[in-house]
Amino acid sequence: MAVALARRHQVYYLRWYDPRTTGLLRGRASRLDAPRAVASSLCTAFRVEQQGDTGSYEHRDFHIVRAPVLLDAVLCRVIGRGRARELARGFNARTVDKLISRLKPDVVFHADGFYYFPAQANDGVQIFADQQDDFDEEDAELLETEIEYGHVNFSLCTQAYAVSPGAAERLTELFRVPFRALPNGVDLDTFRSVRPETIIDLRNQLGIQDRLVISYVGTASHLDRQFVA
Numbered sequence: 001m002a003v004a005l006a007r008r009h010q011v012y013y014l015r016w017y018d019p020r021t022t023g024l025l026r027g028r029a030s031r032l033d034a035p036r037a038v039a040s041s042l043c044t045a046f047r048v049e050q051q052g053d054t055g056s057y058e059h060r061d062f063h064i065v066r067a068p069v070l071l072d073a074v075l076c077r078v079i080g081r082g083r084a085r086e087l088a089r090g091f092n093a094r095t096v097d098k099l100i101s102r103l104k105p106d107v108v109f110h111a112d113g114f115y116y117f118p119a120q121a122n123d124g125v126q127i128f129a130d131q132q133d134d135f136d137e138e139d140a141e142l143l144e145t146e147i148e149y150g151h152v153n154f155s156l157c158t159q160a161y162a163v164s165p166g167a168a169e170r171l172t173e174l175f176r177v178p179f180r181a182l183p184n185g186v187d188l189d190t191f192r193s194v195r196p197e198t199i200i201d202l203r204n205q206l207g208i209q210d211r212l213v214i215s216y217v218g219t220a221s222h223l224d225r226q227f228v229a
Contacts (some may be wrong), residue, residue, distance in 0.1 A: 006062035
C-alpha cells in the first residue's frame with residue numbers, strides 16, 4: 001500500500017527490526033532474535049534514509065524512516081503481556097509525536113490496529129488505520145483491555161479498514177467504530193514484468209505445464225497446506 005501511494009504522494013515509511021524477520025529469512029528462529037530486534041529497534045537515531053526499493057516505478061517518492069521504537073517482545077516475559085504493551089505504547093507515542101513534528105504529514109496511517117503506536121490527535125493530520133483479521137486473545141482480561149484500547153484509537157480515525165466484509169462487520173461490532181472492507185492488494189506491475197519465457201521455463205522445470213497455478217501471498221505459518229494440496 002505504501003509503495004502504491006508513493007506513485008502520487010510523498011510517503012515516509014517507518015521501519016524497525018521485527019523479531020520474526022531473521023527466522024523467516026533463514027527458515028528457523030533463534031532465542032537471540034527477539035533480544036537483538038528489541039535492542040536494535042530501541043537504539044536507533046531518527047533519520048530519513050534514501051528512497052526505499054520500490055521496484056521500477058517511474059513516479060515514486062518513498063522514503064524509509066528510522067526512529068526509536070520499543071517492542072513488547074522480551075518485556076512481556078518479565079512484566080507480563082498487558083504491562084509490556086502499555087509500556088511500549090507509552091514510549092512509542094512520544095516517537096509518533098516527534099515524527100509528526102519533524103515530518104509534518106497530512107495523513108498518518110497506522111498499520112496493524114495501533115498495536116505499537118497509539119493514535120496521536122494533531123490538528124490538520126488525518127488518521128487512517130487497518131486491523132488484521134487475526135485479532136484474537138484468549139486472556140479475557142487482556143482482550144477487554146485491547147478492545148477498549150482499540151475503540152479509543154479507532155474513534156480518532158478518518159477511516160478504519162479490514163481485509164474483508166466479514167472482518168469489517170465483526171470489528172465494527174467489536175470496537176464500536178465503523179470499518180470498511182479493503183482487500184489485500186497485489187503489486188500487479190511486478191507480476192506482469194516477468195517475461196513469458198521465464199514462466200514457461202519454470203512450468204517445464206516443475207512439470208506443471210497444464211496445471212492451474214494459484215499464487216499465495218502471506219506467511220507460511222498461515223498457509224493451510226492440507227487444503228491447497
